[in-house]
Amino acid sequence: MRRSFVVAAIMCLFGLAAMAAEMRLEQSPLYGQVAILSEGPVRLDVALTEGCRLVSWQLAGQEILYAGRSWGGDAYDRYQVGEQSGDTRRLPPVAVDALRQDGLVALRARFQLPGGATLQRIIALSAEGLFIESSFSGGQGPWYEFAVHLARSKALPLAVIYPEGDKLSSRPLQPGENYGGLPAALAVTGWRDGWSLIWHCGEGMSFHPRVWGDNLSFGLAGTYGGTPLRVSCQWRQGDIAEDSALPSAPPCSDCAGDWSPLSFTVAEQPRAEVCAIARDFGFYGVCNSDPNYMAPLAAAGIRWVRMGNFSWSACEGNAGQRDFSAADAALAAAEKEGMAVIATFSGTPAWAGMDGSRTAVPKDWQQWREHVAQTVASFRERVHVWEIWNEPDIRQFWKGSVEDYVQLLRVAYQAAKEADPACLVMSAGLDGMGESYFVRMLALGAADAFDLVGFHPYANHVGGAEHRLRMMQRIMAYHGINRPMWITEVGWQSGGWKGGPGVVASEEIKAARLSEAYQRLSAYADVVCWYTGVEPGQMYGLLQPVGTRGFVLTPAWFALRELAMPASSDLRIEAPEQVTLRAGEDNALPATIHGQQPMQVRWLGMEPEWALNAGDTPMSGKTHDATLRLRLPAHLRPGSRHLLLSVQNQQGRHIASHAVAINIENSGSYCELKLSGDWIRRLDQEGKGVGNWTPASNLALKAGEGFMQPVRPANQGNTDERLALTLSGSAAAWFEPQAESVAVPAGKRGWVGLRARVPADTPTGTYTLNVLIQSTTFPDVRAEWQGSYSIVHPKDAKANP
Numbered sequence: 096m097r098r099s100f101v102v103a104a105i106m107c108l109f110g111l112a113a114m115a116a117e118m119r120l121e122q123s124p125l126y127g128q129v130a131i132l133s134e135g136p137v138r139l140d141v142a143l144t145e146g147c148r149l150v151s152w153q154l155a156g157q158e159i160l161y162a163g164r165s166w167g168g169d170a171y172d173r174y175q176v177g178e179q180s181g182d183t184r185r186l187p188p189v190a191v192d193a194l195r196q197d198g199l200v201a202l203r204a205r206f207q208l209p210g211g212a213t214l215q216r217i218i219a220l221s222a223e224g225l226f227i228e229s230s231f232s233g234g235q236g237p238w239y240e241f242a243v244h245l246a247r248s249k250a251l252p253l254a255v256i257y258p259e260g261d262k263l264s265s266r267p268l269q270p271g272e273n274y275g276g277l278p279a280a281l282a283v284t285g286w287r288d289g290w291s292l293i294w295h296c297g298e299g300m301s302f303h304p305r306v307w308g309d310n311l312s313f314g315l316a317g318t319y320g321g322t323p324l325r326v327s328c329q330w331r332q333g334d335i336a337e338d339s340a341l342p343s344a345p346p347c348s349d350c351a352g353d354w355s356p357l358s359f360t361v362a363e364q365p366r367a368e369v370c371a372i373a374r375d376f377g378f379y380g381v382c383n384s385d386p387n388y389m390a391p392l393a394a395a396g397i398r399w400v401r402m403g404n405f406s407w408s409a410c411e412g413n414a415g416q417r418d419f420s421a422a423d424a425a426l427a428a429a430e431k432e433g434m435a436v437i438a439t440f441s442g443t444p445a446w447a448g449m450d451g452s453r454t455a456v457p458k459d460w461q462q463w464r465e466h467v468a469q470t471v472a473s474f475r476e477r478v479h480v481w482e483i484w485n486e487p488d489i490r491q492f493w494k495g496s497v498e499d500y501v502q503l504l505r506v507a508y509q510a511a512k513e514a515d516p517a518c519l520v521m522s523a524g525l526d527g528m529g530e531s532y533f534v535r536m537l538a539l540g541a542a543d544a545f546d547l548v549g550f551h552p553y554a555n556h557v558g559g560a561e562h563r564l565r566m567m568q569r570i571m572a573y574h575g576i577n578r579p580m581w582i583t584e585v586g587w588q589s590g591g592w593k594g595g596p597g598v599v600a601s602e603e604i605k606a607a608r609l610s611e612a613y614q615r616l617s618a619y620a621d622v623v624c625w626y627t628g629v630e631p632g633q634m635y636g637l638l639q640p641v642g643t644r645g646f647v648l649t650p651a652w653f654a655l656r657e658l659a660m661p662a663s664s665d666l667r668i669e670a671p672e673q674v675t676l677r678a679g680e681d682n683a684l685p686a687t688i689h690g691q692q693p694m695q696v697r698w699l700g701m702e703p704e705w706a707l708n709a710g711d712t713p714m715s716g717k718t719h720d721a722t723l724r725l726r727l728p729a730h731l732r733p734g735s736r737h738l739l740l741s742v743q744n745q746q747g748r749h750i751a752s753h754a755v756a757i758n759i760e761n762s763g764s765y766c767e768l769k770l771s772g773d774w775i776r777r778l779d780q781e782g783k784g785v786g787n788w789t790p791a792s793n794l795a796l797k798a799g800e801g802f803m804q805p806v807r808p809a810n811q812g813n814t815d816e817r818l819a820l821t822l823s824g825s826a827a828a829w830f831e832p833q834a835e836s837v838a839v840p841a842g843k844r845g846w847v848g849l850r851a852r853v854p855a856d857t858p859t860g861t862y863t864l865n866v867l868i869q870s871t872t873f874p875d876v877r878a879e880w881q882g883s884y885s886i887v888h889p890k891d892a893k894a895n896p
Contacts, residue, residue: 191357253283
């Protein structure tokens, strides 16, 4: 039987004795059934349950390739046949067969693709090398990509070497570079111990390397035209660049023999029983910490809110001085709207961390224990679910090891249960490397330190999120536990500037993803929290903020309301869908509510000074006049936003809502201000910038150090403005004197570089800066921004952040 192969050959390693090729099967907590192929120093892990794909290559005990342990796993083993496309990672094989004969082991997987085409892949290993074949039958115009993901270190300066005329040329592999148009044969050099990777593309195939961060990805893509797609790869030790040509592709040997079927499925355990509080409050949740926007989110039918107001750094910025006022205000706002709360512990205060940053490991576990115990006791019977940290698998949020996190979790669990035995403790929502991080947590004995499993299944498509949840179930089954999963973040963004997975082309597509996600992910999780409730611009948010309390409802908000708050024949709202209002005038917005039960009626989305009659209004009788009367300020900027008429039952739950799109007209002068704070930068003793610009939350400053804090006032009005500038807060005295005002032209943003030096005797702690800008033309128009800084006194510093 003729054999041709896609991707690979690893030649026997020089100086090492060859061993007969072997194959064995193992259960993996991450990948299910795994076939391990080995020959000499080469080991290949092939995940049979995961689409019969390579998930790990080892060479002499060192892993040089891995796949599918993070967001990028969505992109591997892709196919397209006509209009049908997908990823075999999430497509179970129809059959997997094994071949064992003298000197050779092989796997063969067949996939039935949508549209009627069949994909066959063969992986074989012998003393001659490793070989993989991919071919199609049926269907029209198939395209296939097998993308391998090679782990590398920043310390490895990799380069690509390829034939150019009668010599070999070299080009470094660097992030952001375009490597299109590479020849069919090339080598990648710079691996440890002097090894090089030598690739040969067959007919119809081409290379697409990409470098980002610490990773190198090889996309091996081609169009099938009747000839199997082929690529080979060899390893050689020594300096390839000194050769005059690359080695030839290794010969393909025959794979004839008796194939025997393999079992590749893993028994799935039943879903854990939904906990009582999730049954009481339902499935729909959102991430939001701003009390001003609890009501419009609840008016979509959302019953759960995940809040970050309980962070350790926010509630105990200075040792022993706990301030729960912000947390209590956000919690009270959620309670008013009939919402249950998931409170997230995160953020180490400067005084408590190993290096003063908010992502640091606590210096004293007893201090962490005391904070958790006092916080849980303070909010007992008001908060029922406590999530211990956010995404510790990402260094942006946790600098410690997985062992450190398990200790953090275990201490918090014990303290919380002592303070409130009825509370539920959730492990942190894990993100990019979450599945493998969870495996390591359970291997360290973390299963006795949580009641609920938090997870953030971000993915490019809902199918990818669903697959990640199945992996989490598989991991729990492997370890003999079965806990409810709660999704404390998932979402898709329509803007894309944040990076990561899940970037879609429009707000309408984002809404469609939301609908699909809530309907499909309910099979795996008790609660799903959309990230996020409120966000400027076209990003993840359900609402886009306008003014101080106003908002624009995105299509995703309407999609969520359709799922979470189905229309009822017992309650009907009559009001316009769209109106035009004029600044500086009195306006009336007619509305009538028809219903049977006593209820509370509220208009949402107005600035406090607008309303003439918009207090909370009890409804009695079958018909209620809910007409809104309001006076818009003369300086109001023209534009669009929404107002919401919402109806709550006696328990505070929102049971109906009606959105009115308002178009504001203003032919006169108007003014609206925004204020943002940019990243900060250290200053040396001469006042010159040192190092990179960094978010203040990621940087611990030492007492005696200087820094620059830029703020950006934006004039969104139609007249030039001179804005009064005022600083206050515990850090205000550190800043050099500033001009009392700043000129900002109409429609422009200003820049004010606030320069500060922390006094040398400043105690370790968290300090705040409040910046206020105010129009001198319209004195009642203003905007505020608050920054906070972690300061470490040199005597308390344990590490250089």
